Amino acid sequence: MNNNNVIEVEDLTKMFGDFTAVNAITFEVKKGEIFGFLGANGAGKTTAMKMLIGISHPTSGKAKVAGYDVYTNTEDIKKNIGYMSQKFALYDDLTVKENITFFGGIYGLSRARINEKAKELINDLGLKDVANHLVGSLPLGWKQKIAFSVSLLHDPKVVFLDEPTGGVDPITRRQFWEMIYKASQSGTTVFVTTHYMDEAEYCDRVSIMVDGKIEALDTPRKLKEQFSVETMNDVFLKLARG
Amino acid sequence: MKRFIGFAKKEFYHIFRDKRSLFILFGMPIVQILLFGFAITNEINNVDIAVLDHSKDATTLEIINKISASKYFSIKQIVEGEADIESIFKKGKIKAILSFENEFNKKLIKENKATIQIITDATDPNTANTISNYVNAILQNYQKELNIDTKNTYQIIPQTRMAYNPELKSVFMFVPGVMTIILMLVSAMMTSISITREKELGTMEILLVSPIKPFQVIIGKVVPYIFLSVINAIVIIVLSIFIFKMPVQGSLLLLAFESVLFIISALALGILISTISATQQTAMMISLMGLMLPVILLSGFIFPISSMPFALQVISNIVPAKWFIIIVKGIMLKGVGLQYLWKETSILLGMTVFFIGISVKKYKIRLE
Numbered sequence: 001m002n003n004n005n006v007i008e009v010e011d012l013t014k015m016f017g018d019f020t021a022v023n024a025i026t027f028e029v030k031k032g033e034i035f036g037f038l039g040a041n042g043a044g045k046t047t048a049m050k051m052l053i054g055i056s057h058p059t060s061g062k063a064k065v066a067g068y069d070v071y072t073n074t075e076d077i078k079k080n081i082g083y084m085s086q087k088f089a090l091y092d093d094l095t096v097k098e099n100i101t102f103f104g105g106i107y108g109l110s111r112a113r114i115n116e117k118a119k120e121l122i123n124d125l126g127l128k129d130v131a132n133h134l135v136g137s138l139p140l141g142w143k144q145k146i147a148f149s150v151s152l153l154h155d156p157k158v159v160f161l162d163e164p165t166g167g168v169d170p171i172t173r174r175q176f177w178e179m180i181y182k183a184s185q186s187g188t189t190v191f192v193t194t195h196y197m198d199e200a201e202y203c204d205r206v207s208i209m210v211d212g213k214i215e216a217l218d219t220p221r222k223l224k225e226q227f228s229v230e231t232m233n234d235v236f237l238k239l240a241r242g
Numbered sequence: 243m244k245r246f247i248g249f250a251k252k253e254f255y256h257i258f259r260d261k262r263s264l265f266i267l268f269g270m271p272i273v274q275i276l277l278f279g280f281a282i283t284n285e286i287n288n289v290d291i292a293v294l295d296h297s298k299d300a301t302t303l304e305i306i307n308k309i310s311a312s313k314y315f316s317i318k319q320i321v322e323g324e325a326d327i328e329s330i331f332k333k334g335k336i337k338a339i340l341s342f343e344n345e346f347n348k349k350l351i352k353e354n355k356a357t358i359q360i361i362t363d364a365t366d367p368n369t370a371n372t373i374s375n376y377v378n379a380i381l382q383n384y385q386k387e388l389n390i391d392t393k394n395t396y397q398i399i400p401q402t403r404m405a406y407n408p409e410l411k412s413v414f415m416f417v418p419g420v421m422t423i424i425l426m427l428v429s430a431m432m433t434s435i436s437i438t439r440e441k442e443l444g445t446m447e448i449l450l451v452s453p454i455k456p457f458q459v460i461i462g463k464v465v466p467y468i469f470l471s472v473i474n475a476i477v478i479i480v481l482s483i484f485i486f487k488m489p490v491q492g493s494l495l496l497l498a499f500e501s502v503l504f505i506i507s508a509l510a511l512g513i514l515i516s517t518i519s520a521t522q523q524t525a526m527m528i529s530l531m532g533l534m535l536p537v538i539l540l541s542g543f544i545f546p547i548s549s550m551p552f553a554l555q556v557i558s559n560i561v562p563a564k565w566f567i568i569i570v571k572g573i574m575l576k577g578v579g580l581q582y583l584w585k586e587t588s589i590l591l592g593m594t595v596f597f598i599g600i601s602v603k604k605y606k607i608r609l610e
Binding site: 053054055075078079081083085086087089090091092093094098101102103105106107108134 | 255
């Protein structure tokens with residue numbers, strides 16, 4: 001494995017009975033990169049991602065995440081990745097602080113480390129006034145930011161974001177992407193699925209999945225050149241209409 | 243271990259911050275046990291009856307006095323003629339009418355025989371039956387007194403002794419049943435709801451992606467409920483001892499052990515339910531329909547199993563609650579130990595192991 005690659009995938013395939021959800025995809029993601037994983041609903045994004053985060057076994061092919069094999073070392077993978085789902089799943093009936101303590105705890109962080117991290121996180125997000133409020137009482141945009149910060153608590157090598165901006169307003173989305181940039185600058189690799197094509201422009205490189213296959217993979221600029229269009233949206237439309 | 247404590251702490255936050263769960267956990271047992279103990283009973287007390295006395299002689303008067311002196315009946319009305327009977331029952335307050343035939347005393351002396359008719363309002367058959375039994379008992383008593391001087395008749399006098407519950411208190415029957423229902427409800431329904439809730443919220447996915455192992459998640463979810471169920475069992479037993487004077491003839495330790503065994507089997511069922519239901523609503527419906535109904539109907543709690551159709555008797559064997567109720571009654575009322583209850587205990591143990599087995603397997607399948 002190349003030392004600069006955090007994710008390496010080769011011919012990774014997942015079948016459900018006769019149906020091929022993910023069809024021999026191959027790609028790699030470099031350290032510190034923001035990698036956009038695009039595709040229409042049902043194209044196989046989520047299935048592919050589930051194999052990478054160790055909750056679904058591949059049918060065939062090879063994949064390594066953070067240097068660990070997805071067949072044999074899922075436990076090590078889990079320690080080295082962060083994950084945020086499209087539901088921004090936090091416990092609504094726990095306070096911001098209690099959520100941080102709980103998730104820090106299940107990643108095995110020490111009490112001192114959790115306290116330090118909690119302080120830092122609450123300061124960075126400007127949550128001082130609401131640190132002891134129940135998460136359920138906070139607006140969606142705040143939950144999203146907290147959920148992202150919580151997924152970074154244990155300093156993972158890669159963080160997987162599954163459609164992290166669904167249902168939030170454009171300004172909050174913009175702020176959220178600033179957080180993603182910050183994480184990437186501090187060396188965390190970001191693997192993000194989305195179907196907002198404007199967000200694809202913010203990524204270092206994007207892959208576009210159509211019917212279980214990766215049909216395009218490059219920087220947004222090169223993809224636009226290759227398809228001779230102005231926006232990522234047009235790239236996507238050209239590919240999807242085949 | 244530290245992870246586990248953090249997990250259990252979180253689980254307690256969930257429970258104590260949700261008024262609904264709190265009520266189900268702590269309000270329900272107390273309300274149920276008091277309701278069943280005080281309100282629902284097979285005994286009768288101060289039942290309103292009426293008397294239609296055609297002869298009005300010394301004997302009938304004495305019988306009437308005896309009946310009204312008992313705490314079971316209070317004579318509310320003297321009926322003048324047969325014609326009034328119908329309208330009295332229709333009003334609904336009077337549950338039974340005693341009708342003495344003409345020249346009661348005379349017939350009794352001359353023919354050694356006289357008739358009393360007991361007419362009961364059988365819209366509630368159980369009460370009607372009980373009333374007629376009680377009246378019969380009073381009459382038999384009176385007859386015995388009459389026969390003391392005359393030595394000419396042969397008599398067979400049955401002496402009935404109601405073993406283990408001499409006063410036939412229905413609360414003795416309800417406490418084991420209510421305890422079973424509540425432990426089932428708390429353990430199975432609450433766990434299945436709390437696990438499906440995490441699925442619904444998406445936090446289960448986050449937990450699965452984290453280094454915490456699936457069985458640790460389950461243990462973390464289940465242990466707080468074992469703890470709360472044990473507290474519930476203690477509350478119920480204390481209430482039944484101090485308020486309803488229910489005896490605990492056998493070993494409290496054995497009772498505690500059996501209760502924990504039953505709690506664990508119910509928890510395993512709860513986990514099983516959570517693996518097959520996607521939402522909290524489904525989990526609740528399955529728990530109510532699939533667990534509560536059999537517990538109430540097929541466990542022998544209210545309806546005696548021996549008088550059920552054969553098919554239902556067979557089915558009742560797979561209801562864990564049936565065995566637990568037998569065990570609880572055995573320990574509390576009969577004071578028997580493990581040497582008599584080993585069969586029921588091993589059946590319960592077997593079921594528990596079986597349920598844990600399939601729920602673990604099911605849980606794994608779900609994760610692929």
